[in-house]
Amino acid sequence: MIERRPGLTFLSHVILLAGVAVIAFPLYLTVVASTQSAEQITQSIPMSMLPGTHALETYKTALFGGESAAGSRIAGAAPMMWVSLVTALIIPLGKITMSMLSAFAIVYFRFPFRNLVFWMIFVTLMLPVEVRIGPTYEVVASLGMLNTYAGLSIPLIASATATFLFRQFFLTVPDELVEAARIDGAGPMRFFKDVLLPLSATSTAALFVIQFIYGWNQYLWPLLMTTSEDMYPVVMGIKRLIGGDSYTEWNVVMATAILAMLPPAVVVMLMQKWFVKGLVDTEK
Amino acid sequence: MASITLNNVIKIYGSGKTANQVIHGVNAEISDGEFIVVVGPPGCGKSTLLRMVAGLEEITGGEISIGGRVVNDLEPSERDIAMVFQNYALYPHMNVFDNMAYGLKIAKVPMDEIKARVAKAAKILEIGDYMQRKPRELSGGQRQRVAMGRAIVRQPQVFLFDEPLSNLDAKLRAHTRLEIQKLHRELGITSLFVTHDQVEAMTLAQRMIVMNAGVMEQFATPDEVYSAPASTFVATFIGSPPMNLLKNAPEARPGTILGIRPEHLEITPGGWGLSVDAIETLGAERLVYGRWLHGGGDELVIIRTDEGQAVPELGSTIHVTPRADRLHWFDAATQKRIVRPQ
Numbered sequence: 337m338i339e340r341r342p343g344l345t346f347l348s349h350v351i352l353l354a355g356v357a358v359i360a361f362p363l364y365l366t367v368v369a370s371t372q373s374a375e376q377i378t379q380s381i382p383m384s385m386l387p388g389t390h391a392l393e394t395y396k397t398a399l400f401g402g403e404s405a406a407g408s409r410i411a412g413a414a415p416m417m418w419v420s421l422v423t424a425l426i427i428p429l430g431k432i433t434m435s436m437l438s439a440f441a442i443v444y445f446r447f448p449f450r451n452l453v454f455w456m457i458f459v460t461l462m463l464p465v466e467v468r469i470g471p472t473y474e475v476v477a478s479l480g481m482l483n484t485y486a487g488l489s490i491p492l493i494a495s496a497t498a499t500f501l502f503r504q505f506f507l508t509v510p511d512e513l514v515e516a517a518r519i520d521g522a523g524p525m526r527f528f529k530d531v532l533l534p535l536s537a538t539s540t541a542a543l544f545v546i547q548f549i550y551g552w553n554q555y556l557w558p559l560l561m562t563t564s565e566d567m568y569p570v571v572m573g574i575k576r577l578i579g580g581d582s583y584t585e586w587n588v589v590m591a592t593a594i595l596a597m598l599p600p601a602v603v604v605m606l607m608q609k610w611f612v613k614g615l616v617d618t619e620k
Numbered sequence: 621m622a623s624i625t626l627n628n629v630i631k632i633y634g635s636g637k638t639a640n641q642v643i644h645g646v647n648a649e650i651s652d653g654e655f656i657v658v659v660g661p662p663g664c665g666k667s668t669l670l671r672m673v674a675g676l677e678e679i680t681g682g683e684i685s686i687g688g689r690v691v692n693d694l695e696p697s698e699r700d701i702a703m704v705f706q707n708y709a710l711y712p713h714m715n716v717f718d719n720m721a722y723g724l725k726i727a728k729v730p731m732d733e734i735k736a737r738v739a740k741a742a743k744i745l746e747i748g749d750y751m752q753r754k755p756r757e758l759s760g761g762q763r764q765r766v767a768m769g770r771a772i773v774r775q776p777q778v779f780l781f782d783e784p785l786s787n788l789d790a791k792l793r794a795h796t797r798l799e800i801q802k803l804h805r806e807l808g809i810t811s812l813f814v815t816h817d818q819v820e821a822m823t824l825a826q827r828m829i830v831m832n833a834g835v836m837e838q839f840a841t842p843d844e845v846y847s848a849p850a851s852t853f854v855a856t857f858i859g860s861p862p863m864n865l866l867k868n869a870p871e872a873r874p875g876t877i878l879g880i881r882p883e884h885l886e887i888t889p890g891g892w893g894l895s896v897d898a899i900e901t902l903g904a905e906r907l908v909y910g911r912w913l914h915g916g917g918d919e920l921v922i923i924r925t926d927e928g929q930a931v932p933e934l935g936s937t938i939h940v941t942p943r944a945d946r947l948h949w950f951d952a953a954t955q956k957r958i959v960r961p962q
Contacts (some may be wrong), residue, residue, distance in 0.1 A: 512709035515676050516770075520723030521697030529721070533714040 370591035377586045390587065398591035410585060411565055413573055413592045420552050420569040421538055421599065423488045427546035430493035432540055439502035440528055444514070454503075461496040465556065473560055483563045492557065498543055505539050506532065545607050549600045570596045622687050622810040623776035624673065629835075630681030631668055642668055643834045645682065646863060650827075652811070655804050657813045658819035658833035661857070666814045669831070673812060674703050674780050685776050696722075702771035703780040706787060708763045710755040710770075717751045720770045726834065734773075739774040745799075752932040761792045765799075772807070776909050779811040785820060798824060817922055818858050821844070830854045848948075852955045855948060859923045861907060867952065870914060876958065879948035882907070882924040888930070891941035896932045908932055910940075 365385070370379055372388030396402070401412030441447075442454050472491050481487035509532065517527045558569050568576070574596060577589045627852050629642035630882060658666040671677040673684055675696035683690050691699045702723075710719050717738060724734045739824060742748040745765045755763055764784060768794045771779055780891040781800075785793045815821055821828050822842045830838045830845060830853075849855035849863070856862040861882050869878035870892060887908075894910030897920070908923045923940060932938045949958045 510707065510709070512707055513711065515674075515696075516703070516705065516709035516711075517722075518676065519674065519696045519701070519703050521726040522722075526726065531711055531713075537713075559952045 337461065366590045366593055370587055370594055372587055374585050394587045394591045398588045398595060410577065410588055411517065411573065413570055413595055415566055416568050416570040416573040416603040419567055420546050420571070422485055422555065423569060424548050424551035425484065426489040427492050427551035428544045430489065431495045431498050431547050432495060432543055435495050435498035436502050437537065438499045439506055440532065443503055444524065457496050457499055469556065476561060482561050483567050487561055488558055488567070492551070492554065501539060501543060502536065505536060532545060542606055545604055548603050552600050622652045624778060624810060625814065626682070626954070627685070627686060628682035629672060629679060630670065631665070631672060631677065632680045641834065647835045648740050648829060648836065648839055650810065653808045653810055655811045655824060655826045657815060657821040657825035657828040658831060659739040659815055659818055659828055662816055664831040665834040666831050669781055670782055670812060674701055675699055685717050699793070700777045701780055702774040702776040703740065703768050703782065704784045706783040708767040710763060710766055712755055715754055716747065716766050719755070719766060720773050725773055737773040737775070737819040744772070744803065746768050760788055761796060762816065764796060768803070777810065779809050780813065781813040783815055784909065785815070800824065803938040818860065822858065830857065847958070850957050852879070852950050853875060855950070863948070864921045866912070868912065868914065875952045877950040878953050879950060880942045880946065882922045884943040885923045885940040886943070887923065887929065887938055887943045889939055891939040893937055893939055895936055895937050899931065899934065906931065910938065913937065924929045
C-alpha cells in the first residue's frame with residue numbers, strides 16, 4: 337500500500353486472515369476428524385473441533401486396512417497410494433519426453449505439412465477428456481490394457497498443453513545459439529541434449545509439478561477402466577469408503593484424505609522454487 | 621593454405637514470382653592470412669555473404685572455395701571455419717571453459733589437448749580468470765572475448781566475424797578493435813570481418829569489399845578506396861564527413877559529377893562562392909556547411925577547416941578553391957568513376 341493509514345492496514349490484514357481461515361478451515365477439520373474415533377464423530381453434533389486422541393489407530397487402519405466398528409472390512413490405502421504414485425510418475429515423465437520431442441520437431445525442422453501438424457495438435461486442446469473417454473475406453477479394452485498400469489497412464493500422456501509450452505520456450509532460444517552449435521559440429525540430437533535440455537530445466541520442473549498433481553488426482557479415467565481393488569488409485573479409495581447404505585467410518589475417510597494430500601503437497605513444496613522460476617524465467 | 625575464392629556468388633530467396641535476389645554475382649580472391657572487411661549499409665547483403673561462406677545459408681549460384689576446396693555442399697563444421705557472432709552466441713548454461721571446449725569435445729579431441737588450447741587462447745585474450753564463470757556473470761566485452769576464444773581454439777583456416785563490435789559501447793569498441801588487430805598479427809589467420817561502420821573497416825582492413833544492394837562496388841585497400849573510390853556510393857560511404865558530390869560544378873562537362881573531399885577545399889579569396897549555412901566545431905577542426913551560389917544555390921558542401929583558421933560568419937559568403945590534384949569525376953548516368961585523360 338502506498339498510503340500508510342492504520343485503518344486500511346488493519347482492514348487488509350482482516351481480509352487476508354479471513355481468506356486464510358476459509359481455505360484452511362476445512363483442512364483443519366479434516367485433520368481433527370482423522371484424530372477422533374468414529375463414534376465421537378457421529379455422536380457429537382456438531383463435531384468437536386479439538387483434536388482427539390485416536391490418531392494413531394485411525395491412520396493405521398486407513399493405511400493398512402482393518403475392521404471397522406460395524407464389522408465391515410476397510411481396504412488399506414497403502415497399495416492404492418502406490419498405484420497413484422506410479423501413475424503420477426509415469427504420466428509426467430511420458431508427457432515431458434513426448435512433448436519436448438514434438439516441440440523440437442515443430443520448431444527446428446522443416447517438413448511437409450508442418451503447420452498442419454501443429455494446428456492439429458493445437459486443436460486437440462479444445463477436446464476435454466470427457467469427450468473422448470468413450471472411444472479411448474474401447475481402444476484400451478480391445479488392446480487388453482484394462483486394469484493395468486499401462487492402461488492407467490498411457491492414454492493420458494499425449495499433451496497439447498505441454499507441447500505448446502515447450503514450443504513457446506524453444507522459440508525464445510536465439511537462432512545464433514543454433515548456428516554456433518552447428519559450426520561447432522553438433523547435430524540436431526546433440527544440440528537437443530547439450531543445449532535445449534539444460535536450458536529447458538526450469539520449464540520441465542514446472543511442468544513436472546503440474547502433471548504430477550494432474551496424474552495423482554485422476555478420478556474419472558481410473559473409475560472407468562480399473563476393475564480390481566489392487567489397481568485403484570487413492571482418490572477412488574476415498575470415495576469407496578463413503579458407503580451410501582452402509583455405515584461410514586468417517587475418521588478413516590478423513591485420514592485417507594489427508595494421506596492422499598500429502599505426496600502432492602510434498603512435491604510442490606520441494607519443487608516450488610523451480611516451479612515459479614519455470615513460469616517466469618527469461619534468462620538467456 | 622587458407623585462401624578464400626568467391627566465384628560469381630549469387631543469393632536468391634524464394635522462387636518464381638516471389639524470388640528476391642539479394643546478392644548479384646560477387647567475385648573476389650582472398651589470399652592466405654589476409655584480413656578482409658566487408659562493409660556496407662544495413663541491408664546490402666554483407667551478412668548474407670558471410671553466412672554463405674560459413675555454410676549457414678545456401679549458395680544459390682556460383683562457388684565458394686576455402687583453401688582450394690569448393691565448399692558449396694559442405695556443412696559448417698566441415699569447412700574448417702570459426703565464427704564470432706554479433707550477440708556472442710555463448711551457451712548460457714555452460715561456463716567459459718565448457719563454452720570454449722564444446723566444439724573440440726564434439727570433434728573428439730583428447731582432453732589434454734583441449735585444456736592446452738583453451739589455456740593458450742585464454743592467455744592471449746586475458747580471460748584466464750573467468751574460466752568457471754557463466755556468461756551471465758560476464759560483461760559484454762568479456763563475453764565477446766570468450767566468443768573469440770571459442771573461435772581461436774578451433775584453430776580454423778578462416779575466421780568469420782559478423783559485426784562483433786556492434787553490441788559494445790564506443791570506448792570498448794575502440795579497445796576491442798585494437799585487440800582484434802593484435803590477434804591477427806599474432807595468429808595470422810585469414811579473416812572475413814563484416815561491419816556497417818566504415819571506421820572499423822578503414823582501421824582493420826588490409827583490403828575491403830564495399831557492398832551496396834548486393835553488388836560489390838569496390839574491392840581494394842583502404843587507401844585506394846579513400847583516394848580513388850570506384851563509384852559515388854563508395855565515395856560518400858567511406859570518409860566522414862562524406863565527399864561532396866556536385867552536379868553543377870564550374871568547368872564540369874555535362875553529365876558528370878565532381879567529387880571533392882571536405883579537407884581538400886581551401887578557403888581562399890577568388891574561388892567558388894558559398895553562403896555559409898552552419899558551422900560545427902569539433903575541437904581539432906571545424907565543419908563549415910555552405911550552399912553553392914553557382915547553379916541554383918541548393919547543393920550542400922562541407923568544408924573541413926583547422927582550428928587555426930578564422931571562423932566564417934553564418935550567412936556570409938566565403939570562397940573556396942579545390943585542390944587540383946584531388947578532384948574526382950563520376951559519370952552521372954552510371955555513377956561510376958571516370959578516369960580523366962590527362
